[in-house]
Amino acid sequence: MEKVRGILDQNAFSMAHIDKADARIGALVRKRLETVGPTSMLFYEEPLHIVRGERVWLFDDQGKRYLDVYNNVPSIGHCHPRVVQAVAEQMGTLNVHNRYLHEGIHRYAERLLDTLPHTLNRLVMMCTGSESNDMALRLARGWTGRQGIIVTEAAYHGNTEVDPILWTT
Incomplete structure (x- = not known):
């Protein structure tokens, strides 16, 4: 019977594959180990070298395009001009967590809560x-x-x- 592999086994780069990797990828993996360490996992048997994103797309260092439905930002996309502008304006004003009093968090909370059933009120x-x-x-x-x-x-x-x-x- 074949052993079922866990998500990390199925979806992670293994150092056992470093010698099979493209030379540029191998160099980046080695640099990552020197600077970030082994506990920050890489995905895929041959890790992607992503250099930029645009809306729903990611692009690797060879120009290959990937539809991004997996990364942490697919809800707003990459580099959307309106989002970039809004973030830049906010960063130019204030960049704090929500443990301070600030009207912006209340405005956001009210707008979001207005879209939810009345029983969801916090x-x-x-x-x-x-x-x-x-x-x-x-x-x-x-x-x-x-x-x-x-x-x-x-x-x-x-x-x-x-x-x-x-x-x-």
């Missing part, structure tokens, strides 16, 4: 998918009092570990 702001999964687990465990979860085999659920937390009602 937001919990997150920066990453891993952080969102971590918070969802904390909320579910706090609500149910249980610890177990069911996940899809060979799916990516983040790189965090939920610390035990005490909930009061």
Whole structure:
């Protein structure tokens, strides 16, 4: 019987393949190991060397175009002129997290909440998918009092570990 491989095995670069890699890719992998270290995984048996993005596309160093439905930004795309302008304007004004009082977060929250059913009337702001999964687990465990979860085999659920937390009602 063939062993089922996990998501990381199915979708990760292995250093065992470094000698089979294109010379330019091998050099970049070695540089990455020197500067970033081995814990920051690379995807695919031959990692992609992405040099730019445009709307829904990623481009590698050879000019090959990839439809980006996997990366962390497919909801807004890469380099969309309106998004770039809005981000630049905000960065030129203020760049802080949501632990300070600022009207911008309230305006955003109200606009977003207006699109949701009335019973969904609060937001919990997150920066990453891993952080969102971590918070969802904390909320579910706090609500149910249980610890177990069911996940899809060979799916990516983040790189965090939920610390035990005490909930009061």
